[in-house]
Structure formats: C-alpha cells, structure tokens
Amino acid sequence: MNKSRREEILAAALRLTYEQGVGALSVRSVAAAAGVGASTLRHYFPSQADLYQAVASQLVTHVLDDLDIADDSRDPATRLYDCLKQFVPQSNEQMQALTGWAELNRLALGGDAGVVEILKSGHRASEEALLRWFGTLAGQGHVAPADVDAHVTRVLALIDGLNLDLFLFPDRVDLAAARTALRWFAELIIS
Numbered sequence: 001m002n003k004s005r006r007e008e009i010l011a012a013a014l015r016l017t018y019e020q021g022v023g024a025l026s027v028r029s030v031a032a033a034a035g036v037g038a039s040t041l042r043h044y045f046p047s048q049a050d051l052y053q054a055v056a057s058q059l060v061t062h063v064l065d066d067l068d069i070a071d072d073s074r075d076p077a078t079r080l081y082d083c084l085k086q087f088v089p090q091s092n093e094q095m096q097a098l099t100g101w102a103e104l105n106r107l108a109l110g111g112d113a114g115v116v117e118i119l120k121s122g123h124r125a126s127e128e129a130l131l132r133w134f135g136t137l138a139g140q141g142h143v144a145p146a147d148v149d150a151h152v153t154r155v156l157a158l159i160d161g162l163n164l165d166l167f168l169f170p171d172r173v174d175l176a177a178a179r180t181a182l183r184w185f186a187e188l189i190i191s
Helices: 003-020 027-034 038-044 048-063 076-087 092-109 113-139 145-168 175-190
Strands: none
Touching: 003 027, 003 038, 003 048, 027 038, 027 048, 048 113, 076 113, 076 145, 076 175, 092 113, 092 145, 113 145, 145 175
C-alpha cells in the first residue's frame, strides 16, 4: 500500500472536516478533494467507517500531545493538568471548535451512524492518550495502577461536561473556570 497516497487522502478528508464540518465527509467528496477516484479511495479506506475512524483518530491525536508527562522532575499534578487542559479550548478564538463538537454530538444523537463512528473513534483515541498519561504516572508511583481505568472514565466525563457547559453556558463557565476544574481534578488524583 502506498503510504503517501493514503496520507494524501486522509489530509484531504481532514481539510474538508475543518473547512466544511464532518457532514461534508463522504467517499465522493473526499475522493474529489484528494484528486482520486472513489475506487482508489476505497482501496485505502474500504468502508466509510474506516475513513471516519482514520479522520477521528487524526483529529484527536493532532490535538493531544504527551507533553512532558514523563518528566518526573516536575510536579505530577502539574504535568497531568498540562495534558488535560488540551481537551478544552486554549483561547477564545478556539471556542468555535466547540460548535463543531456540539454538532457532532447532535448528529450522533440523531442516529447518523457515520458520525457515531467518528465520535467513537475520537473517544478511543482520547482514551488511549489518557491511558498513556495515567499509566506513566502510575509507573512513577503517583497513581495506583488499579485506579487508572477509573481515572480515565472520570476525566472523560469531566471533559465532556466542561465542554458542554462551555458551549451552552459561556456566561457561567468560561475557559478560566474550565481550567480551574481540570487543575482541581489533577490535584485530587495525585494527592
């Protein structure tokens, strides 16, 4: 398989997602944006679900970085907080990303199977990052290994709730409040 062709198709799908939203993702639109035929796209992504999964993974892994989670010379709660705050917008300019997130959830609740697959794939990629981070902290003795899965579940719920509040109630919950909640959670976990 030609890796660069697959990467070109995926890059075109990501551009479409950023420019037109997830609703623009279809085999035809991605193939046209990538300058390939539908059969070529199907060679690299045999199903629409495969395409959605690749796009969602790229969207999440593009945003989430391990930063310095492994640097045991720094306070573990601060390292965890630095990683966790990647899940919420970092500036008011990035708040528009919440509209896309909310739209994905609306479409998924409406039964759009493709969007549900995108959300599931994004969730799995987020979960993998959190498992790495908590696994690192557990390996350093800052978190009980038996608690890692529970912490991942809790932080995913916290992040979803914070993003929903940021979207629905921006006058009540702003970026500073979201960061404060993430800091509180990180310190609670590490204490």
